[in-house]
Structure formats: structure tokens, C-alpha cells
Amino acid sequence: MQTDDYDIVIVGGGLVGASLAVALKPLAIKIALIDSFHFGQPQQPSYDDRSIALSYGSRLIYMGMKLWTSLAKDVSAIDKIHVSDRGFMGAVRLDAVEEKVAALGYLIESRVLGGHLYAELNASAVATINRYMPADVVGLDSETDRVEIEIKSVHHKKTQVLRSQLLVIADGTNSTTRQKIGITSQQKDYGQIAIIANITPDRSHKQQAFERFTENGPIALLPLSDNRCSLIWTHKTEQAAATLALDDNAFLQHFQQAFGYRLGRFIKVGQRSSFPLTLTQTEQLTATRTVLIGNAAQTLHPVAGQGLNLGLRDIAQLVELIADQRYALGSAEMLQYYVEQRQPDRKAVIQYTDSLIKLFSNDSLLLGHVRGVGLMATDRLPLLKKWLVRKNIGYHHRKTRLARGLMVKS
Numbered sequence: 551m552q553t554d555d556y557d558i559v560i561v562g563g564g565l566v567g568a569s570l571a572v573a574l575k576p577l578a579i580k581i582a583l584i585d586s587f588h589f590g591q592p593q594q595p596s597y598d599d600r601s602i603a604l605s606y607g608s609r610l611i612y613m614g615m616k617l618w619t620s621l622a623k624d625v626s627a628i629d630k631i632h633v634s635d636r637g638f639m640g641a642v643r644l645d646a647v648e649e650k651v652a653a654l655g656y657l658i659e660s661r662v663l664g665g666h667l668y669a670e671l672n673a674s675a676v677a678t679i680n681r682y683m684p685a686d687v688v689g690l691d692s693e694t695d696r697v698e699i700e701i702k703s704v705h706h707k708k709t710q711v712l713r714s715q716l717l718v719i720a721d722g723t724n725s726t727t728r729q730k731i732g733i734t735s736q737q738k739d740y741g742q743i744a745i746i747a748n749i750t751p752d753r754s755h756k757q758q759a760f761e762r763f764t765e766n767g768p769i770a771l772l773p774l775s776d777n778r779c780s781l782i783w784t785h786k787t788e789q790a791a792a793t794l795a796l797d798d799n800a801f802l803q804h805f806q807q808a809f810g811y812r813l814g815r816f817i818k819v820g821q822r823s824s825f826p827l828t829l830t831q832t833e834q835l836t837a838t839r840t841v842l843i844g845n846a847a848q849t850l851h852p853v854a855g856q857g858l859n860l861g862l863r864d865i866a867q868l869v870e871l872i873a874d875q876r877y878a879l880g881s882a883e884m885l886q887y888y889v890e891q892r893q894p895d896r897k898a899v900i901q902y903t904d905s906l907i908k909l910f911s912n913d914s915l916l917l918g919h920v921r922g923v924g925l926m927a928t929d930r931l932p933l934l935k936k937w938l939v940r941k942n943i944g945y946h947h948r949k950t951r952l953a954r955g956l957m958v959k960s
């Protein structure tokens with residue numbers, strides 16, 4: 551069987567795996583990128599209709615990857631955020647101008663972001679990134695000095711072995727590669743489904759985002775181009791099917807009732823899709839010569855819009871470690887250092903997102919009033935608001951070159 555040697559093999563060419571490949575380009579090391587699908591195939595889970603809110607911290611990382619100039623043409627800036635709780639008083643209003651930041655976030659459709667990443671990989675003058683797509687991982691063998699990944703091409707059924715110093719597992723929530731290497735995950739089902747769609751109001755959204763907590767779960771409405779809004783509408787699992795089955799007019803009416811009239815009347819809705827919501831996390835982030843990043847390491851409820859942002863910070867740390875060569879590539883020391891650097895941020899974001907869901911998906915009257923008081927208090931405390939903004943835009947994590955918007959040093 552043919553064996554090819556690589557420095558790094560990345561399994562999963564979704565938003566996180568493909569971003570890592572782009573970030574590694576300047577280092578001119580030999581990389582293999584494997585995905586079960588070609589980019590653009592409708593079945594590939596990463597590049598669908600969802601819109602992603604990139605934090606300012608993620609903007610800096612894409613700047614460091616020299617990708618922001620082209621992404622900037624396709625992002626829609628979030629200038630203001632309005633947070634409210636349906637049926638209870640109190641709201642928090644965040645404003646980029648008041649907080650003296652360029653924007654509170656940037657919205658981009660995941661398919662469009664994927665288009666930029668793959669254009670960058672295609673444009674690569676560096677012939678050191680080989681793509682194996684569509685191909686599946688059929689076997690894994692890791693030793694202290696190397697890891698061997700056996701893959702099978704989906705079209706030709708040809709099997710081959712890739713030998714690597716480091717295996718990066720980025721194949722998403724239900725990672726089969728993670729299972730093959732023997733890392734277990736814990737899954738908590740929130741009993742909720744997110745319905746997503748693009749929806750157009752008759753009043754201008756003025757680049758404002760809305761986060762509205764309801765007894766069934768949160769609603770996020772984020773500003774897109776052409777006055778469209780990207781909607782993430784969380785439902786209790788047992789209620790989602792009925793909402794999905796509504797025709798467009800009935801859906802618009804149903805949503806109008808839940809959201810209210812802050813943006814006037816909703817007049818148009820695009821194609822709807824749905825996602826079951828879980829918190830999936832692994833105890834371990836590494837195994838021999840192996841590291842997990844992105845959704846393969848942790849999958850979060852999308853309410854706080856943190857999944858990809860966290861995955862990009864995984865990338866920034868990993869690339870920094872690979873570039874500075876303080877530790878041998880894929881060595882136990884390198885992986886241990888990676889874990890030490892990433893765990894605090896990871897744990898904090900998991901806990902923050904999970905607490906939001908617990909607090910705001912509870913229909914107890916008492917908790918509702920407590921939340922209302924909390925929102926009013928937050929709105930009146932500039933320092934608390936500043937902390938919230940900094941937390942959401944990723945200002946806390948500027949340790950690596952990429953996270954500071956700088957290119958990695960080769």
C-alpha cells in the first residue's frame with residue numbers, strides 16, 4: 551500500500567479544519583487535508599445556510615491569515631445589540647460607538663466564508679497542502695514517533711496510508727476519528743432545536759442584532775446585507791416540527807408573535823433548516839501525536855455565537871506552537887503545553903454558554919423577574935457592559951501573533 555509522509559494531517563475540512571490549513575500556509579510545511587466531501591457538495595455539514603457571527607478577535611485572526619481584506623467585502627457589521635426577555639421587563643443595549651470598538655461582531659454566511667477559505671487554498675502557490683476529498687478515514691495507528699492514518703477515496707475506493715508527525719482531528723461534533731483514537735465525549739441534550747432562516751423585516755435593521763429570551767429558548771436575529779436578518783430560533787424539541795411545517799405566511803405570523811414589532815412587520819422568509827442542540831465535550835483534548843480542535847473538541851449551543859470563534863482561538867494557539875518550534879512537532883511536551891494554554895478559555899466559554907441556556911430557558915416566574923432585574927442592572931452599569939462586550943468580542947485572548955492580527959513567523 552502506498553504511504554505518503556506529512557508534517558501535519560488534518561481530518562475535517564469544515565470551517566475549522568480549512569481555516570487551520572490556510573493559517574498554516576506561510577509555514578511551508580507538508581500538510582494533508584482530508585474530508586468526506588468535496589467543498590461545495592450539499593452534504594458537507596460546515597457550509598450550509600447558517601450565518602456566523604465572527605467576533606472582533608476572530609477578525610484579527612483572519613487578518614493575521616491575510617484573509618480579512620477579502621472577507622470584509624462579504625461581512626455585515628453588528629453595530630448594536632439589544633438583549634431582552636419576552637414577558638419580563640428589562641433590556642441590555644450594547645453599542646459599538648459607546649464601547650469605542652469598530653463593531654460588536656461581523657456576520658457572514660458560512661457558505662460564503664467557506665468559499666473564501668477554499669479560494670485561498672486553491673490559490674495557494676505553496677504546493678505543500680494536499681487535499682484528499684472526498685475520502686474517509688478507515689484506520690488509525692499512533693506511536694510515540696508518528697501517527698499513521700489509513701484513508702479510502704470515496705470515488706476510486708483506493709486505500710492509502712498517510713504518515714504524519716501530528717494528527718489534527720477537526721471532523722465535527724460526531725467525530726468518528728476521535729472515536730477511532732479512543733477519546734470519549736460527553737453529550738448533554740438541551741431538548742431544543744434551532745430553526746434557522748433568513749428573514750426580512752419592513753423596517754431597516756440598522757445593523758442592529760437582537761437576542762430575545764423566550765420561555766421556549768432564545769431567539770437571535772442578526773443583521774445581514776439587503777436588510778435581511780439571520781434568524782436562529784430555538785424551540786423545545788417537541789414543538790419544532792410544527793413550526794417547521796408551517797407555510798411561509800403562517801411562519802412569519804408565528805415569529806412575529808414571538809419577537810414583537812421592534813423591526814416592524816416581517817415580510818419574507820427564506821429556506822428553513824434545523825439543528826438539534828447539544829453541548830458535546832471531551833475530557834481529553836489530545837492523545838499520542840493527536841490534537842482535537844473545533845467542534846470535535848467541543849460543540850456549544852449557538853446562542854452565544856461562540857463555536858467557531860473558540861475554534862479559531864484553538865487554531866491561533868496551535869499555529870503559534872508549530873511556528874515557534876519550541877517543542878518538537880507532535881511531541882508530548884508540545885501537546886501538553888497546548889492543553890495548558892487552551893483549557894481555561896475553553897472551560898470558561900463552555901460554562902458561560904451553558905449557564906446562559908440554563909438561566910434563560912427556564913419559564914419560572916421568579917427566575918424571569920430575577921433575569922429582568924439583572925438585565926436592567928447590566929444596562930445601567932457601564933463597567934459590566936464593557937466586560938460583556940470585551941468577553942464577546944474576544945479581547946481577552948490576544949496572547950498569540952494571529953490573535954493580535956499578525957502573520958505567523960515562519
Ligand SMILES: Cc1cc2nc3c(=O)[nH]c(=O)nc-3n(C[C@H](O)[C@H](O)[C@H](O)COP(=O)(O)OP(=O)(O)OC[C@H]3O[C@@H](n4cnc5c(N)ncnc54)[C@H](O)[C@@H]3O)c2cc1C
Pocket residue numbers: 561562563564565566567584585586587594595596597600601602603604685686687720721722723725726727744746782825843844845846852854855856857858859860861
Ligand atoms: C445554527 C448555528 C449557528 C451558529 N452560529 C455561530 C456563530 O454565530 N458564531 C460562532 O462562532 N459559531 C457559530 N456556530 C458554531 C459553528 O458553526 C461551529 O462551531 C463550526 O462550524 C464548527 O466547525 P468544525 O469545522 O469544527 O466542524 P464541522 O462544521 O462539523 O465540520 C466538520 C468537517 O469534517 C468533515 N468530516 C466529518 N467526518 C469526517 C471523517 N470521518 N473524515 C473526514 N472528514 C470528515 C465534514 O464533512 C465537515 O466538513 C453556529 C452553529 C449553529 C448550528
